[in-house]
Amino acid sequence: MPKHILVATDLSPRSDRAVFRAVRLAREHQARLSFVHVQDDSLPDDLLAVRQASAIEQLERFAAHVADGLDYSLLPCIGSPAATLIETIQDQAPDLLVIGVHRPRSLLDEWRETTAQRVVRMTDCPVLVVRAPDDHAYETIIAATDFTPAATAALNLGHRLAPSARIVPLNALHIPYEALLGAGGAVAMSTNTISASFRAEAQDADSAWRAHHALPIGLGHTLFPEAGPFLAVANAVTETGAHLITVGAHGRTGAHRSLLGSVATDLMRNPPCDILIARPIA
Known part of the structure; x- marks a missing residue:
């Protein structure tokens, strides 16, 4: 059974399903839970600082609400989303990554990998892609x-x-x-x-x-x-x-x-x- 679950969230309603599933699994298996949020570093520095501060505050409130009673930690990061998530996996060595489905990108989907696909390709960490509520x-x-x-x-x-x-x-x-x-x-x-x-x-x-x-x-x-x-x-x-x-x-x-x-x-x-x-x- 997993002892450490890492869940990726962009703090959107789309990724909430992944968070709720990760919380359920953490409760069922008495696992430690880490929330990772990656703020894209492509933004201008002044805007990035404001966005990151807001994201950390939102992440703290959200985690405290959904993960009450669990052993959890917050991992707010800045960087390229996929690359930073892979680095976080390598650093944290979780037993499972839980992530939501990717945003539809029309023609780009035919040529570009999703974040979950890249994580699976570049790491040994099992990945649970959550689609359903x-x-x-x-x-x-x-x-x-x-x-x-x-x-x-x-x-x-x-x-x-x-x-x-x-x-x-x-x-x-x-x-x-x-x-x-x-x-x-x-x-x-x-x-x-x-x-x-x-x-x-x-x-x-x-x-x-x-x-x-x-x-x-x-x-x-x-x-x-x-x-x-x-x-x-x-x-x-x-x-x-x-x-x-x-x-x-x-x-x-x-x-x-x-x-x-x-x-x-x-x-x-x-x-x-x-x-x-x-x-x-x-």
Whole structure:
């Protein structure tokens, strides 16, 4: 269970959901809670001083109200938001970062990373991206899995955060060239054969995964929808009423964006519900 939770807030109503979820988790796990607010240093110095003083006062009032009775601290910072947050994580070494969804930026979203994506890419810290209001516990979790250590680490962390939640593993089956094969006669038989082959291979991987990894007791049967990963997860969230998705961040931390993994990247950019991203424990 987490002993230290770091929550990032820009003091906007959009980020309040992340704060309330972090406070809930801190209470449930008796964890220490740190509030970090980064004032962008691109402002003129005179305006920056006024903004920072106001932000600190607002942060103090807000934290005292929502975190009453908790062991908490305030970390007001000045700097580039993403870079400063990464430095804070490296300095504080929290067990979990909680952050809200990013602001929509139209065409810029196609080219620029969100703060959460950059944090996951550049640090080992697990990240919980909060989309939904904190009016419920995590009762159902969709665990996106490709049976790798990263996906397993995310699933197990989700279980530690919400030990009473039902966990439904999901492995999306992407059938190559399925649309080109058509749906008639011998071609349909070929499509069914290919689909069955991919499903059998995935089921074998699932059996090996369950046999060789420490997984939560009572883990549900794995779903094998035939769809792209994002669509498969989004549909499963709708069908099950899930409140949380877990997904692994592939590869090592580093400068190249491909190290994050396309599934984690897509889900973090437009999550159907809250999403937890983690790397394997070294």
